[in-house]
Amino acid sequence: MVVDDFIPLVPAVVLASRTVICGGIPVKQWLVQWRNQSVDEATWEDASLIQDQFPEFSLEDKALVEGGIMIGT
DSSP states (O other): OOSTTOOOOOEEEEEEEEEEEETTEEEEEEEEEETTSOGGGOEEEEHHHHHHHOTTOOOTTOOOEEEEEEEOO
């Protein structure tokens, strides 16, 4: 059942990864392309959040572009 044309976001592929520093702690992030959305709509998400919310999502056999470290607040 679709309510108000709501389509749940489900990760399709991880396009890249990076590590950002938040509060002095390194946090791994993935650039996620969502199912049924274009690459232009991909968003950076904490890897742990994606793994927790989508435990069935696996990165096996997927190549990632490793990014550098970004310093943030």
